[in-house]
Amino acid sequence: MSQVEATTVKKQLFINGEWVEANKYTPLYSPYSNEEIAQVASATAEDVDRAVDAAYKAAETMAELPAHERAGILENVAKILEKRADEAAGIIANEAAKPIKTARAEVDRTIATYKFAAEEAKRMHGETIPMDAAPGGENRIAYTVREPLGVIGAITPFNFPMNLVAHKVGPAIASGNTVVLKPAGQTPLSSLFLAEVFKEAGLPAGALNVVTGSGAVIGEALVKDDRVKKISFTGSPAVGIGIRNKAGLKRVTLELGSNAAVIIDSGIDLDKIIARCVSGAFAFQGQVCISLQRAYVHEDLYEEFVEKMVEATDRLKLGDPQDPSTDVSALISSKDVERALAWIEEAKQGGATVAAGGKAERNILHPTILTGVEAALKVSCQEVFAPIIVINKVKSVEEAISQVNDSRYGLQAGIYTENIHTALMATRKLHVGGVMVNDIPTFRVDHMPYGGVKESGVGREGVKYAIEEMTELKLVVFNQNY
Structure with missing residues (x-):
C-alpha cells in the first residue's frame, strides 16, 4: 500500500444509524488543488434498498415522536x-472550493435553517371547518391535521452542500418523516458530517440515511421504490424532468435551473448597489442557483454601471479557498471551466465585448463581464453556473421586463427603481417565483418560500413551505347527529 493510500480518508455509507462498508470506493479530489481528499463509498442499488428499508421501518417511530422531541x-x-x-x-471549502468566508456564511445559514425547522416542528397544525356553512352540514365538527408522508428521497447539489441538505432534511425530520439522502458526487463529505451530527443529536436510527455514489444508480432506485413517498431534488432541468416523468403519483419537488436577472432603472445611485451586484454575480464563482447572470441597465446609467462593475470586479482576490481573503476560487471541475470559456468565446464571436475577465488559470475562471450580448447566445439564455455576468442596455423598464421573461427559466428576479409604480408593475409582469425590489435576485433567507416557474421547477422550499409538501392533509369530521 502506498503512502497516499495509507493516509487517504475512507468514507462509508450511513445506513440505519451505522457506518456501513461498500464494495467499491471512488477517489474524491479537491477542485482547487486536484489533490485526493477522500475515498468515498459508491452505493449499489442493493445498498439503496437497505437504506430505504431502514427509513421505511423507522417511519412509524418518527411519525409517533412528539413534536417537542423532534x-x-x-x-x-x-x-x-x-x-x-x-x-x-x-x-x-475543501470539497467544493468555496472560499472559506463564504463557507462560514453557509454554515451560519445551515444553523439558522435547522433552528427554523425546530420551530416549525411545533407549529404543524390544521384548521377547523365550519360545516354548517353548507346545507346538510349542521351539527358536524370538522378539522384538518397534517401527517408525515413517510420516506423522503432527497437528492442535493454541490453548490450548498450543507444548507441545501438542511432545506430537505430539516423539514422532513420536523414533520416526522424519514430520509434517504443522496448528496452530490463532488460534495459528499458535508452530508456524511451531518449524519454524524444528527446521530449525536439523538435522531432515531434509520431516520436519516446517507448513500453516496452514482446519481443514475441511486436516483433511479429512489424514484422507482414505492416505499419512497416523495422525491425532493435540486439540480439540472434534464435530470429533474426525468425524475418527474418516472415518479408517477409520487410527490415531487424540483428546484432546477435559473438565469437570474436584475433590472436597473434610471435615477438609481449606482454607488449603493455595485458591491451588491458584484457579490450577486461572483460569490462562490457564480455557482449559485440565483446568481446574478444578466443585468438590464437603463441607457442613462449603462456606461457608468459597466465602468463601476469592472473597477469593483478587478479588486476581487482570486486564490486558495482556505485563505480568508479569497473572494473567488476554483470552479467545481475543469470541464466547467472549459464549458464557460467556450461560451465566452461564442459570445465574442457573436459580437460581445469582454469588459473584464474572460480567461482562466487552472480551474479558476476570472470573474467575467460581457456587454452587448445577443439574447440567443448561451451565456445569455442558458444557466452559466460560473462567474460570468452579461450587462445589456435598455431604453425602458418595460423593455427590460420583456428581456427577463424571454427565458426558459423563472426562479427569481430583481429590480432597482425609485418609482413605486414601476416597482409594482414589475412585480406583476415579471414571470418568476420571487421578485426582489431594490435588491439583486440572489437574495434568499431560509424561511421564505423559494422556488420558480417554467424550467426552474415545481414546488417550494423554505422550511414551512417544504413541510406542507412533505405532509398529507387529513380531514376529520364528527357527526353529532348520530
Missing part, C-alpha cells in the same frame, strides 16, 4: 453545528 433533536443539531462551525466550513 424539535429538540433539531435544536441539538443546531447547537452541535455552532460548536463545530469551523470544522464544517473547512469541509465545504
Whole structure:
C-alpha cells in the first residue's frame, strides 16, 4: 500500500444509524488543488434498498415522536453545528472550493435553517371547518391535521452542500418523516458530517440515511421504490424532468435551473448597489442557483454601471479557498471551466465585448463581464453556473421586463427603481417565483418560500413551505347527529 493510500480518508455509507462498508470506493479530489481528499463509498442499488428499508421501518417511530422531541433533536443539531462551525466550513471549502468566508456564511445559514425547522416542528397544525356553512352540514365538527408522508428521497447539489441538505432534511425530520439522502458526487463529505451530527443529536436510527455514489444508480432506485413517498431534488432541468416523468403519483419537488436577472432603472445611485451586484454575480464563482447572470441597465446609467462593475470586479482576490481573503476560487471541475470559456468565446464571436475577465488559470475562471450580448447566445439564455455576468442596455423598464421573461427559466428576479409604480408593475409582469425590489435576485433567507416557474421547477422550499409538501392533509369530521 502506498503512502497516499495509507493516509487517504475512507468514507462509508450511513445506513440505519451505522457506518456501513461498500464494495467499491471512488477517489474524491479537491477542485482547487486536484489533490485526493477522500475515498468515498459508491452505493449499489442493493445498498439503496437497505437504506430505504431502514427509513421505511423507522417511519412509524418518527411519525409517533412528539413534536417537542423532534424539535429538540433539531435544536441539538443546531447547537452541535455552532460548536463545530469551523470544522464544517473547512469541509465545504475543501470539497467544493468555496472560499472559506463564504463557507462560514453557509454554515451560519445551515444553523439558522435547522433552528427554523425546530420551530416549525411545533407549529404543524390544521384548521377547523365550519360545516354548517353548507346545507346538510349542521351539527358536524370538522378539522384538518397534517401527517408525515413517510420516506423522503432527497437528492442535493454541490453548490450548498450543507444548507441545501438542511432545506430537505430539516423539514422532513420536523414533520416526522424519514430520509434517504443522496448528496452530490463532488460534495459528499458535508452530508456524511451531518449524519454524524444528527446521530449525536439523538435522531432515531434509520431516520436519516446517507448513500453516496452514482446519481443514475441511486436516483433511479429512489424514484422507482414505492416505499419512497416523495422525491425532493435540486439540480439540472434534464435530470429533474426525468425524475418527474418516472415518479408517477409520487410527490415531487424540483428546484432546477435559473438565469437570474436584475433590472436597473434610471435615477438609481449606482454607488449603493455595485458591491451588491458584484457579490450577486461572483460569490462562490457564480455557482449559485440565483446568481446574478444578466443585468438590464437603463441607457442613462449603462456606461457608468459597466465602468463601476469592472473597477469593483478587478479588486476581487482570486486564490486558495482556505485563505480568508479569497473572494473567488476554483470552479467545481475543469470541464466547467472549459464549458464557460467556450461560451465566452461564442459570445465574442457573436459580437460581445469582454469588459473584464474572460480567461482562466487552472480551474479558476476570472470573474467575467460581457456587454452587448445577443439574447440567443448561451451565456445569455442558458444557466452559466460560473462567474460570468452579461450587462445589456435598455431604453425602458418595460423593455427590460420583456428581456427577463424571454427565458426558459423563472426562479427569481430583481429590480432597482425609485418609482413605486414601476416597482409594482414589475412585480406583476415579471414571470418568476420571487421578485426582489431594490435588491439583486440572489437574495434568499431560509424561511421564505423559494422556488420558480417554467424550467426552474415545481414546488417550494423554505422550511414551512417544504413541510406542507412533505405532509398529507387529513380531514376529520364528527357527526353529532348520530
